[in-house]
Amino acid sequence: MSTESAVTRLPAALRQALPQIIALAAVLLADWLIFPDFFQIRLQDGRLFGSIVDVFNRGAPVAILSIGMTLVIATRGIDLSVGAVMAIAGAVAATLINGGHGMPVAVLAALAVGIGCGLWNGLLVAVLDIQPIVATLILMVAGRGIAQLITEGQIVTFVDPALIAVANGNLLGIPMPVVITLVMLAITILLFRSTALGLFIEAIGINRLSSTYAGVNTRIVLTIAYAWCGLTAAVAGIIAAANIKGADANNAGLWLELDAILAVVIGGTSLFGGRFRLLLSFIGAIIIQAMNTGILLSGFKPEFNLIVKAAVIIVILIMQSNAPALLQNRYRRWRERQGREQERGTQGGAA
């Protein structure tokens, strides 16, 4: 680093987050250009309204999923079952609340079921040593069937105001899903970053075998990561169910696992494991939702979303890959060879 630019003078944490912050700013700017009232926020009936509030509100389920997914991806794993777990958790909460149980019981039971699903995934990955993509595929296939077993094949609707408030209520004017997302994010950062747990997870992601030799109980740490991912999926599932006042086993959380993975990747967590940044995954989820909202506001078909997402994945893959470094390497080697040949040429001339 010969020249000290403005970028290098920034604090390290902020410098690392720069690409995501620029991307978020660009997407928000585009939204603002499409829809000038984008940043307008008004207070009505004690709750904030506005497009930007909506982005955070609608982005909440993916943001919550991306928290757990970040941990799992950091261990060099993947959890494909989160969408199905969302459906199961929603089904459990809706069925219990209709069975006459209170809101706390329904929510706690749904969370417990989510953790149970995560433990199952963790068991397969950590103890039986099955590759994560395959292990979680089982629950992804069977999970929606289990959810339909619970709802008996119907969409279970409910009217319990306490449960509906999970999605439609607000705290100090802030929509409840946003509050829950921020609380989950804070708890997760506290739990994994202020203890050694986060470090263990990163160590496993880099090399599981040497982590075991270094004394990390890899089985337990892996299981915790998957269980936490199951918990976040359950939270997202309860919000999704409360949002539509019903549990739809077929469509709740459908394809959200892909959005969650995308959010984590946009957030700069490598798919090859070894490092994770929870806050940036959250920003990644918000970027995705801001793009969705922008496409809707601009009057394009919502289906256009998929193509934009594909383009985003491809661009990130090229950026994350070693293609630029490879080209640079090849160029350097070519230069060296040129130099050597020149040298040989001059030596030959001297002899």
Add this chain to the structure above:
Amino acid sequence: MRKRFLPLLVTILVFILAYAICTLQFPKILSWRVVGNLMTDNAFLGVVAVGMTFVIISGGIDLSVGAVIAFTGVFLAVTIQHGLPPELAFILVIGIAAIFGAAMGAMIHYLRTPPFIVTLAGMFLARGSCFLMTTNSVPVDHPLYVRLNEIFVQLPQGGRLSLVGIIMLVTVVAGSLLLHQTRFGTNVFALGGNRAAAAMMGVPIARTTILIYVLSATLSALAGIVYSLYTSSGYSLAAVGVELDTIAAVVIGGTLLTGGQGFVLGTFIGVLIQGLIQTYITFDGTLSSWWTKIVVGLLLFAFIAFHRLLVVLSARRLQAAPSPQRRGQPAETRSAASQPAKTSTEVRST
């Protein structure tokens, strides 16, 4: 040698056992009519699963197949509606799919990215292109479709093996020959067994990787054509979740998800097992269709656990008869080391 066929044998046994149980309960299930319907109803799944077998044996995964099937269906419906002859549309769509597969294979190889994320992008792209063409269900009423759907082979007891069923059977046989009898097939096994070792042995890694994904995408397009014939329409939300059914069929069929071992015939039986479960549910009449998902999930778990057990057992055997290099290695490297050993027998026997 015999151990290599163990997963395939178990799959065949499970199928025969399941069929026997179904027959005990509903004797009519063992009839040519049901067999003919089993072939017709699962034809598209059978075709696409052959391609997936190659991908999984090579150690990859292809999540885009369902989207490519839907894309093919919509593309055919829209272009035929605009007056393109179906034959030309078939050729065009297979060409597009081949380019699509080549692009995915090239990204996987040259950018060194995990196949699942590349094919995930492919899935978004293919689905998105469907939606851009139309979001409606477009019927196809071209005379050629009517004529093709009337082709069938008469089976005993009034059963019919339709054209789409024949296409599936031909694909399975051709795929089996390609996998087990050609150099390309051997390269696929080598790639899945151990990539680095395969490269050192002189296997053309780049070409093989790209060809595998071209094959998978092309067969997905063929499955899309079959699906289009079967439903006589194109719909952009068709074949959602088919990628999972396909992967499940391949795994139930005895292909190792870690790559390096598998059979096209097994995949075919895996497809039939799934079809049988659905047929059973139809015969029963009181069970809901979501039981299919739970049973397939259970089967998936049972087979994966079984494969895992085989790997662990073979690692134990290596430990029991240690060679000087292997003795000092830790447990996890040992199970990994058993993989290339298996591949070398694979290479020799094919």
